[in-house]
Amino acid sequence: MTSTILAKTPVAPAAAAGGSPPRQARKRRGRWFRGPYGLITPAIVLITVFIAVPVGTVVYFSLFQYNLSKPWATKFIGLDNFHTMLFDDPQFWSSLGITSVWVVAEVVLQLVLGLALALLLNRVFRGRALVRALMFAPWAISGVLATQIWLLIYNPTTGIADVLSQLGAQSGFAPLAAGGSAFWAAVIAELWRGLPFFAIMLLADMQSIPKDVYEAADVDGASAFKQFRYVTLPYLREAIIITTLLRAVWEFNNVDLLYTLTGGGPAGATTTLPLYIVNEAVGARNFGYGSALTIAGFVILLVFSMIYLYFGRASRKESK
Amino acid sequence: MTALASPPALNRRPTRERAPGETRSGIFNHGLPVGAFLLFTLVPFYWMIVFAFRQTGSTLPLPVPFTFDHLKTVWTDLGFSTYLWNSVAVALCTLLFTVVLALLTGYALARFEFRGKSPFMVVLLATQFVPGAMLLIPLFLIFKQLGLIDNLFALIISDTVFQLPLCAILMSNFLKNIPIELEEAAMIDGCSRFRAFCAVVLPLLRPAIVAVGSFAFIGAWNNFLFALMFINHNDRFTLPIGLNSAIGEYSADYGALAAGGVVAAVPVVIVFAFMQRFLVQGVSAGAVKG
Structure with a gap:
């Protein structure tokens, strides 16, 4: 249990292996x-x-009317795509709204639960390595596979509803059928897959907090909660800022699960902006307009990241 | 259990043991929440396994009566054997290319000061903000020009390109932790830089290579969008798009769907189990600190 090596990588064994090379190796x-x-x-x-x-290329295409299935109609139209997007496309605005709720819900849930999970896994208990391995497993699962797994759970004849009805309760639980519940069903499925990442990132940083800080806090009589509040959290703040940003970007762009689980439906209730782009590109082969949407997404992401990092940095300076 | 808790690895980061204030681990403040998380994590997997190995018609919450029929169906009738080999080929090639390129790039970043280094770092980080979904259209056209549509190389290239930046940064952070004196000593002894790297540094990079290789493998294995866009022909399907088309076509055959999921899950779970203990270490060494 006590294989505590101070250096991150062992140094001794391989150092000897490099000796006695042939002389001509000195030549260039x-x-x-x-x-x-x-x-x-x-x-x-x-x-x-x-x-x-x-x-x-995306920037260039965004100035064209360009549909792969209608190549004869390709022409330069300036900023018309953007004009259409901003003023004549309710789907664009609704997809933006859905994207924001999606990102906020995922990041907040993953942060809170991921922090809790990391705190739990940072303790020493019997079988911790096994529990860790099991809990992190969904991290390796693809969006499509997550869809396939959660379809079984959400399906009225194979999932929760079926188990409930065998117990005698008629629930009529079919979350993917209605807009609101389909969205939250997707949020839970994605949470299942995304939680390990957050826990891994936070756990990695928790393990680098020096032990003596806790000892000092203990000597001063700080309760477990106060130790968390005044020792653990401040140490994790950088990690939390970076991880939430990475996750927000990732969840913003994430389409695999939504594309396969709900396909953006029912009635567009789960169509995020990237999913809208994919539908335009893969489905409609509407490359011009899809490119304009792409640029909108990219700009939003960039502005968001800069604001986020700016406030992250500013609050860090304040606290010093 | 204790053996599992402390794998005999030399390269482990120091695990903090029983820091004050976190020694209590009663059933209520610990066992219960851990149990709840485990339930949330494992029940979906269990559900898939039940459906994959349970005879159609049975409603027991166990894989009883046990059967391999669903697995046989997806393997032979639904073409999952082909999908599996395509996925393996793509993931292994991506792993190889990504590791080699990450070693080259990471070495340059860790061991040299050069003009344009910080812009290069910024570019590497900036690529993380460029989403795959947004490059589908131009990438499709590029691969069309190269004649790589319906070719697995389109997937290998695009997966490698998107895995490379973070993997290179991760690798360079690992490399920075290896004292440069080791190489210098070997070079004074007459090694070329390349030889010094191979003989001295490479063995020490094993955990980094495992971490980067696993990231690349899992990323390529799971990639859905590129395959959806670049692959149209059944024979070239990888597992994610194979699974997706099965979800569309065989939506009523839950046993077959679940069995397809098992085929897709087993290799990543094996890779994951193999690299799991490097994961926390790899992430903390490669973390991008602002």
């Missing part, structure tokens, strides 16, 4: 490896070709 072998630029070139090329150029 593998010149390609000599500079940092050679090393980062592959990454730069890949990122340029498959991320930077596509981002530019």
